[in-house]
Amino acid sequence: MTADPLLTFFLPAALGIIMLGLGLSLSLADFARVAKFPKPVLIGLACQLLLLPLACxxxxxxFGLAPALAVGLMLLAASPGGTTANLYSHLAHGDVALNITLTxxxxxIAILTMPLIVNLSLAYFMSADQAIPLQFAKVVQVFxxxxxxxxxxxxxxxxFPGFAERMQKPVKIISALFLLLIILLAVAKDWRTFVDYAPAVGGAALAFNLLSMAVGYCVPRLLKLNLRQAIAIAMEIGIHNGTLAIALALSPALLNNPTxxxxxxxxxxxxFITAALFGLWVNRVHGAELAHDAVPEQ
Known part of the structure; x- marks a missing residue:
C-alpha cells in the first residue's frame, strides 16, 4: 500500500478532532478521582490492560486468524475504551464518573502499552520481514x-468552560461521522480481504466483545464492587476505541496495513449492538438494585 494523501492528512485530522472532543469533556478533577477512589479504577485498568490482551x-x-488480522485484533485489545462508553453507561445507569476516569x-497509559503489545504481536504472528514495528519515532507521533x-x-x-460546553455536542456528532467514514475507508481500502475474512474475523470479534463485557462485569462483582461500578467497567472495556485502532492500522506513517x-x-x-443489549438486560434483571443504589453522579 502506497502513501495515500487521503490517509496521510485525513486520518490524523479525524483522530485529532475525536481526541479534542474527549479533551473538552475532561478536567484535572477526573484524574484526581484515581487517588480518591482507587479500587474500582485499578480493577478496571487491570481488566483492560492485563486480562483483555491475554484473552484476545x-x-x-x-480462530486461526491470518497474521495481519491477528495483529489487528491485538491492536484493538490494546486500544483504550471509547468515549461512547460514557453514553452507554449513562443509559444503563452505570457510574459515569468512573467511566470518565477510566477513559x-x-x-x-495506552500511549505506552499499545506499542508494546503491538510489537509483541508483530514479533509473534508475523515474520521479521513482514513486521512494521512501532519505533520510538512512531510512538512520539502517536503521542x-x-x-x-x-x-x-x-x-x-x-x-473557556462555556465555549467547551457548547462545543461538546457538535464535536461528538462530527466524531461519530468521522468514525463512520474511517470504517468505510478501512473496508474500501481492502474490500477483497474484508469479504474473504469477515466470517472468521466476525466470529472472533464477537467472541472478544462478549468476553470483554463479561470480564468487565463479572470481575468487579466478584471483587465486591457495586452494580453501577460493574456496569461502568463492562461498558468501558467492551466499547473499545476502534477509531484509534483503525487510524493506527491505516496510517502510512504508522502500521500502513489496511488488513x-x-x-x-x-x-x-x-x-454498539451488544452494549445496548447488555444495558437492557442488566436493567431488566437488576432494576430494583439499581434504583436502591442510585446516587447523584459526580
Whole structure:
C-alpha cells in the first residue's frame, strides 16, 4: 500500500478532532478521582490492560486468524475504551464518573502499552520481514496525535468552560461521522480481504466483545464492587476505541496495513449492538438494585 494523501492528512485530522472532543469533556478533577477512589479504577485498568490482551491472544489462536488480522485484533485489545462508553453507561445507569476516569487514565497509559503489545504481536504472528514495528519515532507521533488534542481540549475547558460546553455536542456528532467514514475507508481500502475474512474475523470479534463485557462485569462483582461500578467497567472495556485502532492500522506513517484495520472495523459495528443489549438486560434483571443504589453522579 502506497502513501495515500487521503490517509496521510485525513486520518490524523479525524483522530485529532475525536481526541479534542474527549479533551473538552475532561478536567484535572477526573484524574484526581484515581487517588480518591482507587479500587474500582485499578480493577478496571487491570481488566483492560492485563486480562483483555491475554484473552484476545488466545482467541486469535483459537480462530486461526491470518497474521495481519491477528495483529489487528491485538491492536484493538490494546486500544483504550471509547468515549461512547460514557453514553452507554449513562443509559444503563452505570457510574459515569468512573467511566470518565477510566477513559482518561487508560488513554494516557495506552500511549505506552499499545506499542508494546503491538510489537509483541508483530514479533509473534508475523515474520521479521513482514513486521512494521512501532519505533520510538512512531510512538512520539502517536503521542502528539492523540494526547496533543486532548490537552488542547482540556485547556479550552479550563479557560473557556462555556465555549467547551457548547462545543461538546457538535464535536461528538462530527466524531461519530468521522468514525463512520474511517470504517468505510478501512473496508474500501481492502474490500477483497474484508469479504474473504469477515466470517472468521466476525466470529472472533464477537467472541472478544462478549468476553470483554463479561470480564468487565463479572470481575468487579466478584471483587465486591457495586452494580453501577460493574456496569461502568463492562461498558468501558467492551466499547473499545476502534477509531484509534483503525487510524493506527491505516496510517502510512504508522502500521500502513489496511488488513490490520478489519478486526477493529467489524468490532466497531458489533459493540454498539451488544452494549445496548447488555444495558437492557442488566436493567431488566437488576432494576430494583439499581434504583436502591442510585446516587447523584459526580
Amino acid at each position: 491472544f488466545f482467541l486469535a489462536k483459537l 482518561a487514565v487508560n488513554s494516557v 502528539v496525535i492523540v494526547l496533543g488534542p486532548v490537552a488542547i481540549g482540556m485547556w479550552l475547558r479550563s479557560r 490490520m484495520a478489519i478486526p477493529a472495523a467489524i468490532y466497531s459495528l458489533i459493540m
